[in-house]
Amino acid sequence: MSIKLALAGDTMLGRGVAQSLLRAPPGTLFSSAVAEAIREADLFVLNLECCISERGAPWPDPSKPFFFRAPPSAVDALAHLGVDCVTLANNHALDFGETALSDTLGYLEEAGIRTVGAGPHVVAARAPAILVRDGFRLAVLGVTDHPSDYAAGPTRAGVAFADLRRGPSPWLGEAIRSARVRADAVLVTPHWGPNMTTEPVPHVSAAARYLVEAGATLVAGHSAHVFHGVSDRVLFDIGDFLDDYLTDPVLRNDLGLLFLVTLDGSHLVRLEAVPLKLDFCHTRLAGGEDGAWVRRRFREACGSLGTEVTEEGGRLVVSMR
Numbered sequence: 001m002s003i004k005l006a007l008a009g010d011t012m013l014g015r016g017v018a019q020s021l022l023r024a025p026p027g028t029l030f031s032s033a034v035a036e037a038i039r040e041a042d043l044f045v046l047n048l049e050c051c052i053s054e055r056g057a058p059w060p061d062p063s064k065p066f067f068f069r070a071p072p073s074a075v076d077a078l079a080h081l082g083v084d085c086v087t088l089a090n091n092h093a094l095d096f097g098e099t100a101l102s103d104t105l106g107y108l109e110e111a112g113i114r115t116v117g118a119g120p121h122v123v124a125a126r127a128p129a130i131l132v133r134d135g136f137r138l139a140v141l142g143v144t145d146h147p148s149d150y151a152a153g154p155t156r157a158g159v160a161f162a163d164l165r166r167g168p169s170p171w172l173g174e175a176i177r178s179a180r181v182r183a184d185a186v187l188v189t190p191h192w193g194p195n196m197t198t199e200p201v202p203h204v205s206a207a208a209r210y211l212v213e214a215g216a217t218l219v220a221g222h223s224a225h226v227f228h229g230v231s232d233r234v235l236f237d238i239g240d241f242l243d244d245y246l247t248d249p250v251l252r253n254d255l256g257l258l259f260l261v262t263l264d265g266s267h268l269v270r271l272e273a274v275p276l277k278l279d280f281c282h283t284r285l286a287g288g289e290d291g292a293w294v295r296r297r298f299r300e301a302c303g304s305l306g307t308e309v310t311e312e313g314g315r316l317v318v319s320m321r
Helices: 015-023 032-038 074-081 097-110 122-126 170-182 202-214 288-303
Strands: 002-011 043-048 085-087 114-116 129-133 136-144 185-191 218-220 240-242 255-264 267-279 282-285 310-312 315-319
Touching: 002 136, 002 185, 015 074, 032 074, 032 255, 032 282, 043 185, 074 097, 085 136, 097 114, 114 129, 114 136, 122 170, 136 170, 170 185, 170 202, 185 202, 202 218, 218 255, 240 255, 240 267, 240 282, 255 288, 267 288, 288 315
Parallel strands: 002 043, 002 240, 043 085, 085 114, 136 185, 185 218
Antiparallel strands: 002 255, 129 136, 255 267, 267 282, 267 315, 310 315
């Protein structure tokens, strides 16, 4: 039994994107070509890098530079794209406190969008979502290695935190093994490592090996804001999907990838990467020099990890072992 997944990275719907949502329909945040590519997939999972609420106060951390909160209409943008599940295990889920996180969970549930990686207590935050399509059962687990202040507790709302810098986290390995019993495949989507890096740092590489050995069918990471290469079952960083961020002229965080991954049972069969251009609060397919830059950069990033990439119809293709 096979299934195709669409995977997107950091999706920030606050600040300038929130202002865009007040002026225009949610569908205008993405080009029709991007939406069409997503519709090829049976299931769509992304990292939601903000809370969705009109309430709450900024997290009391004087060293935290950015706070992201989207209006309730942001849910319509996710629904327009057909998002099935989001991970909230990241460093922005609690930007406006537990009240805003609770609102986020509520709005997404009302829209029929599943969540992982955050909850009203640690058991809920660590729990997988089981997505079912045509009899195929996909377990999704979310986890973040920062910040520890956002970690859920026995009676405290927060995110699924694991200090991956210190090595394997027993609860995470057990969660993967438990999910494998309940599902045909397990997707782990970690928010790990520092921002603006072009390759996985050592603790991320070590954590990736641990996740695969624990039984993850696929690992799809994010946090760097720059896409990384692919090795075996691991997409080290998907990059960004939608935001209003400043662009680094060298690292080009305004260029990204939408991943389409085909699974046959618990086996990865094929991976396609669709080049994207992130304009201010709008995402479209990357063409011309932008598309060429993405294709060159992805081949180089994968090559450094021993992975071969071919090109078919403007898409980057990795045949999985």
